[in-house]
Amino acid sequence: MTATSRKIMMSSALPYANGDIHMGHLVEYIQSDIWARFQKMRGHTCTYVCAADAHGTPIMIKAREENVTPEALVTRVAAQQLEDLEAFDVAFDNFYTTHSEENEELVCRMFEALRVAGHIYTKTIEQAFDVSENMFLPDRFVRGTCPRCKSEDQYGDACEVCGATYTPNDLIDPVSVLSNSKPEWRESEHYFFRLSKFEIRLREWMREADLHQNITSKLEEWFEAGLQDWDISRDAPYFGFRIPGTEDKYFYVWLDAPVGYLASFLNLCRRTKDLDFDEYWMPGHDTEAYHFIGKDIVYFHTLFWPAVLDGSGFRTPTSVFAHGFLTVNGKKMSKSSGTFIKARTYLDNLDPSCLRYYYAAKLGPSMDDIDLNLDDFVARVNSDLVGKLVNIASRCAGFISKRFSGKLAGELDDPDAFAKFAAAAEVIAEHYENREYSKAMRTVMALADEANRYIEDRKPWVMVKDDAQADAVQDVCTQGLNLFRTLMIYLAPVLPSLAAKTQALFRESEWAWESAAAPLLGSEINRFKPLLTRVEADQVARMVEQSRQSDEEAAVADEADNNRISIDEFAKVDLRVARIDKAEAVDGADKLLRLTLDLGGETRTVFAGIKAAYDASDLEGRLVVAVANLAPRKMRFGTSEGMVLAAGPGGEDIFLLSADAGAEPGMRVK
RNA sequence: GGUGAUGUAGCUCAGGUGGUUAGAGCGAAGGAUUCAUAAUCCUUAGGUCGGUGGUUCAAGUCCACCCAUCACCA
Numbered sequence: 001m002t003a004t005s006r007k008i009m010m011s012s013a014l015p016y017a018n019g020d021i022h023m024g025h026l027v028e029y030i031q032s033d034i035w036a037r038f039q040k041m042r043g044h045t046c047t048y049v050c051a052a053d054a055h056g057t058p059i060m061i062k063a064r065e066e067n068v069t070p071e072a073l074v075t076r077v078a079a080q081q082l083e084d085l086e087a088f089d090v091a092f093d094n095f096y097t098t099h100s101e102e103n104e105e106l107v108c109r110m111f112e113a114l115r116v117a118g119h120i121y122t123k124t125i126e127q128a129f130d131v132s133e134n135m136f137l138p139d140r141f142v143r144g145t146c147p148r149c150k151s152e153d154q155y156g157d158a159c160e161v162c163g164a165t166y167t168p169n170d171l172i173d174p175v176s177v178l179s180n181s182k183p184e185w186r187e188s189e190h191y192f193f194r195l196s197k198f199e200i201r202l203r204e205w206m207r208e209a210d211l212h213q214n215i216t217s218k219l220e221e222w223f224e225a226g227l228q229d230w231d232i233s234r235d236a237p238y239f240g241f242r243i244p245g246t247e248d249k250y251f252y253v254w255l256d257a258p259v260g261y262l263a264s265f266l267n268l269c270r271r272t273k274d275l276d277f278d279e280y281w282m283p284g285h286d287t288e289a290y291h292f293i294g295k296d297i298v299y300f301h302t303l304f305w306p307a308v309l310d311g312s313g314f315r316t317p318t319s320v321f322a323h324g325f326l327t328v329n330g331k332k333m334s335k336s337s338g339t340f341i342k343a344r345t346y347l348d349n350l351d352p353s354c355l356r357y358y359y360a361a362k363l364g365p366s367m368d369d370i371d372l373n374l375d376d377f378v379a380r381v382n383s384d385l386v387g388k389l390v391n392i393a394s395r396c397a398g399f400i401s402k403r404f405s406g407k408l409a410g411e412l413d414d415p416d417a418f419a420k421f422a423a424a425a426e427v428i429a430e431h432y433e434n435r436e437y438s439k440a441m442r443t444v445m446a447l448a449d450e451a452n453r454y455i456e457d458r459k460p461w462v463m464v465k466d467d468a469q470a471d472a473v474q475d476v477c478t479q480g481l482n483l484f485r486t487l488m489i490y491l492a493p494v495l496p497s498l499a500a501k502t503q504a505l506f507r508e509s510e511w512a513w514e515s516a517a518a519p520l521l522g523s524e525i526n527r528f529k530p531l532l533t534r535v536e537a538d539q540v541a542r543m544v545e546q547s548r549q550s551d552e553e554a555a556v557a558d559e560a561d562n563n564r565i566s567i568d569e570f571a572k573v574d575l576r577v578a579r580i581d582k583a584e585a586v587d588g589a590d591k592l593l594r595l596t597l598d599l600g601g602e603t604r605t606v607f608a609g610i611k612a613a614y615d616a617s618d619l620e621g622r623l624v625v626a627v628a629n630l631a632p633r634k635m636r637f638g639t640s641e642g643m644v645l646a647a648g649p650g651g652e653d654i655f656l657l658s659a660d661a662g663a664e665p666g667m668r669v670k
Numbered sequence: 671g672g673u674g675a676u677g678u679a680g681c682u683c684a685g686g687u688g689g690u691u692a693g694a695g696c697g698a699a700g701g702a703u704u705c706a707u708a709a710u711c712c713u714u715a716g717g718u719c720g721g722u723g724g725u726u727c728a729a730g731u732c733c734a735c736c737c738a739u740c741a742c743c744a
Contacts, residue, residue, distance in 0.1 A: 195744095214675070218742075221673050228744065254744095295675095299744055324675090325741075332740085361695095362683080368676065369740060376682050379696055387709050395706035438683075445695075452710055461705040477705095530707055592671085609671080 006044040007287040009280045010036060011261040013294060014053035014098065017074040018062045021084040021343040023355075023372060024326040024333060030359045031323055031435070032292040033090045037493035038432040041513045047093045047275065049264040052078035054099035055240040056253030057138045061177070063239075070239040074099060084343040088352045089496045096264035098256055103263035104241045107256045111243070113312035119194045120232075127235070128156070128168045128183035130176040136188050136235035137168070137176055144171030191233035191243060193255075198307040199227055205306050209319045214367040215298055222303065230304055258305045261291065262314075281314050288318040295322045295367045321435060324369035338548030349543040353495050354381040354535055360494040363437040374544070378535050384441075388448040389487060390498075390531045392455070393505070396480035397528030399460055404474050410522045412482065413475035417454060421447055421486045422517040428490050429513065437494070444490050451483040481506075482519040489516040501531050575669035576600070577659045578626040578644070583619040585611065595619070595644060597626055600666015604628075604641040610656070623659040625669055 012032040015025060032048065039046035054074040063070040074097065082095050096102075114120050128137040142156030156168030168174055169185070176183050206219055231252065233243060238250035262281060269277040280287045293301050298320075306316040328339035346355065358377050361384070362370045400406060412418050424447060431440035458476045463469040485502065489511050492499035503509060505526050581603070582596035593611050597604045606626065627643040645657045659667075 217674060221742090222744080225673090225743085230744075295741065299742075303744085327740085330739090366675090367741085371682080373682065376696080380682075382707095382709095383696060386707065391706060391709050393706095394709080398705065442684080442694075449695095455705080456703085456711050459703090459705085461703095464705085533707065534709095607671080 006039070006046075007280070008039055008044055008046040008290065009265055009287065010039075010046065010048050010290040010292065011264075012048075012050045012092075012292050013297060014051050014257055014260055015078075015081050016056075016058070017052040017054050017077040017081070017097075018059050019077070021081050022333070023328065023341045023343070023346065026088060026343060026355065027323060027326050027359055027363070027370065028292060028294055029085055029090045030088065030356050031363055031437070034356075034360060034437060034493045035292070035432070035435065037091070037496060038429075041492060041511065042429065043512060047265065047268065047280075048091070049094045049096070049261060049268065050092050051094075051096040051098055051100075051260040051264040052081065053253070053257050053260065054078070054097050055238075055256060057141065057234075057238070060237070060239040061141075071099065084347070087347050088343065089356065091496075094264050094268040096260070096267050098260035098263065100263055100267065102266045102270075103256060103260055106262050106266065107241055107251055107259050108244055110259065110308060110312040110314070111251070111255075114193065114308065117311060119197065119311045121192050121194065121229075122189050123192055124187045124189050125231070126169075126185050127188045128174065128176070129186040129188075130178055130181065130183055132179045132181050133176065135178075135237065136186070137178070137183055138234055138238065139168055141177050142168035142171065142174050142183055143177055144168070144174035146171070188235055189249075190231050191249065193230040193232050193304070193308065193311075195230045195303065195307055196227045198303075198311065199223060201310055202227075202303060202307060205310070205316050206302070209306075209317065211302065211319060212322065212365055212367070214295075215302060215320065215322055218298055219302055222299070227303065254300055254304070255308070258291075258301065258308075283313075283315045285315070289315070291317055291320045293320060293322050295324055298322050298367075321365070322367050323363070324367045327369055327371045329373055330371055336548065338544040338546075341543060341547045345543055345546050348546070349539045350535065351532065353498050353532060354385070356494050357381060357385055357441070357491075360437040361441040363435070364439075365435040374540050375537075378537055378540055382534050384445050384448075385532055386534050388445060388452060389484070389491075392448065392451045392480055392484040392487075393502075393528060393531070395455060396460075396477040396484070397505070397525065399464065399473055399477045400481065400525060401527050403464065403470070406524045406527070407474075408481065408521055408523055408525060409474040409478035411475060411478075412519055412521070413458070413472070413479040414454070417450075418479065418482060418486070418519055421451075421483055425490070425513065425516050432493065440490070441494070444487055447483075448487055451480065451487070454483070455480050478521065481525070482521075485520060486516045489513070498531055501529075505529075505531075574628040575645075576626055576628040577663045577665055577667040577669065578604075578624055578628075579665040580619045580622045580624060583614075583616040585616055593619070597624075597642065597644070598665045599626065599628055600664065602666070606642045606644055608644045608646070610644075610646060614656070619656075622656070623663055623665070625657045625659065 010032065012029050015021060021029075029050075036046050036048035052074055054070070059070050059073060063073040066073060078095075078097060082092075085092075085095075111120070128139075128142045129135070130137050130141070137156075139156040143153050144156070145152050146154045154171070156171060156174065168183070174183055175181070202219075203223065206216060211219070232255045233249045234240070234252050236248040236250060240250040240253055241256055243249040243251055262277075265280065266277050269275045279285045280289060291301055291305075301317075301320050301322075309316050326333065328334075328341065331337075331339065333340040346352075354377070358372070358380060359370070361380060400408065424443060428440050428443050431437065431443065455476070460473045460476045463476070464473045485506060488495075488499055488502040492511055499511065503511065505528060506520055507524065507526060508520070576599050578597040578599050580595050581598050582594075584594050585592075592607045592609055593614070593616055595606045595608055597606055604626070625645040627645070646655055
């Protein structure tokens with residue numbers, strides 16, 4: 001298919017250096033690693049890099065909590081992460097760190113280029129300030145009550161309970177995590193990147209990069225909304241790189257993180273002959289660059305990143321591949337139910353090859369989430385890998401060892417059947433190339449079925465009893481073993497350690513993709529040893545048990561899952577009788593009515609999704625029940641300052657709650 | 671709330687541009703077999719394709735609305 005050798009640089013997203021690798025991370029690393037191994041087997045130059053994502057506030061907070069320097073924390077965590085990933089046969093060509101000389105060099109170089117080109121400007125913004133500590137507070141240094149769901153003790157940028165995003169300013173009772181004091185709002189000068197100027201260039205790139213439909217539709221959505229300039233600076237103290245020419249301004253972690261791909265690559269280039277950084281990252285070369293990421297960070301990788309690269313004179317990525325999230329047993333991973341499984345816990349109980357195969361069997365090029373169904377995992381691995389695949393070798397190798405002193409026959413029993421297996425190389429390669437791993441696995445397993453049928457058909461165990469046919473047994477088993485070997489070559493990107501064991505069985509050292517088409521004849525093989533053993537359900541049960549947390553964290557998680565609330569929590573909701581003074585349709589909104597409410601002297605504007613059920617004119621003068629202390633919420637059509645209570649499934653079937661005669665606007669509902 | 675994605679047999683998933691009785695693997699049931707890590711082979715059963723409308727001679731496939739799940743909202 002590809003006659004010429006390609007030069008490829010690829011990356012996995014950088015694991016944030018503040019926690020352990022878990023099953024969700026592994027989807028990405030296994031997906032990328034399979035692709036890297038595949039490209040290498042095809043004879044291409046493929047350099048696979050990654051790095052520890054070392055900067056930013058969460059790492060700074062964690063280091064404070066542990067009373068160590070951020071550097072020490074990052075070094076320790078990154079070492080553990082790399083160890084776990086390598087145990088899963090993820091083979092980076094370089095795993096570096098964003099807290100490195102090379103990264104600082106590149107970040108400063110890019111920033112300077114952007115500045116000279118006029119893509120950077122400064123603007124004063126209002127930010128939380130801790131008076132007693134005498135410093136500005138990044139969003140994550142402010143905690144308070146979520147304005148949407150009223151969960152207490154949430155970060156200043158997003159609520160971990162309900163997922164709302166906001167600014168520290170929106171928090172109810174904001175508190176500095178440093179001093180527990182109430183922050184003030186003060187002005188600070190920030191650096192901005194003119195993303196808004198890059199729309200045309202980005203649209204061009206989007207077409208060139210041949211991004212997946214899932215990504216382009218998301219991008220269209222963002223273009224539609226209009227690109228906003230990007231705040232790329234943070235005030236001291238911050239764990240990151242200081243912006244040149246300033247005393248107390250640092251680059252935001254999301255600016256230096258993707259540059260970390262380049263830094264890791266640069267670090268490798270500087271100690272590798274024949275690997276030239278400029279050939280890969282300056283425009284005008286015939287090289288390819290790919291980023292594998294999760295769907296949560298598409299925004300950074302398809303807008304900021306190509307814009308920053310383009311604006312600073314670098315080449316843009318050839319493409320970006322985004323995968324979905326992992327669910328376990330159909331649900332989000334959860335610490336309390338034992339489905340938040342760390343890489344380490346898996347390794348203590350199960351073989352990494354099994355997970356690699358299972359993920360491969362489910363992965364495609366789309367952003368759809370994939371599910372790790374543990375029962376399915378056991379069944380699938382045992383059936384496909386042990387029952388079908390490895391079994392082919394297991395049922396043939398014995399005859400060769402015992403009857404023919406380990407020597408393969410000089411010819412195949414059925415060359416046509418083998419040719420069919422060899423011919424599958426192209427379609428399987430195409431599936432790998434397109435990241436259609438599930439299709440590749442299905443193709444291979446269909447061939448494995450065929451191999452088993454072939455053996456069933458020849459019945460070497462019957463032939464061997466007939467002296468006249470004894471020699472033919474060698475041909476049949478040689479055929480079976482070669483069919484197996486060909487399949488293992490196809491699976492080598494997914495199952496590198498099984499492939500290595502298979503090579504040992506056949507006394508081979510190197511496999512290229514083309515090796516699959518050339519049968520091994522007349523040579524000696526080693527004695528067969530089980531390549532993989534069955535997964536037992538209790539191994540999985542033990543892993544889940546070890547992952548289940550009974551500590552405070554899980555208790556908190558459980559409480560969040562629990563719908564029951566206390567009387568105090570209920571009392572926080574300020575329900576009032578309100579009179580609808582005015583009701584009107586909203587231009588451009590199909591479902592909304594804009595209501596002007598009288599809450600007893602106070603007037604509020606509320607948007608209610610009741611247009612299908614009520615005529616605006618019928619509502620005026622009606623008494624309803626409203627939530628008076630709901631945090632104001634910005635909507636496309638204005639700010640909604642509360643909520644009117646109604647029941648029903650929605651659409652035309654929605655019914656407003658009203659108060660009996662005698663109630664006055666402003667009365668508290670108890 | 672907005673936007674996007676997903677919803678097909680018990681489970682996990684395939685099903686270009688709409689076209690005869692909707693497919694696979696696993697699991698289940700029955701049978702065969704014993705070379706193999708109770709692996710393998712054959713046969714069978716199983717789905718009103720999330721719901722409701724619509725377009726069409728014809729819809730899992732197009733449109734609208736609804737329900738559920740997930741993500742993003744910089």
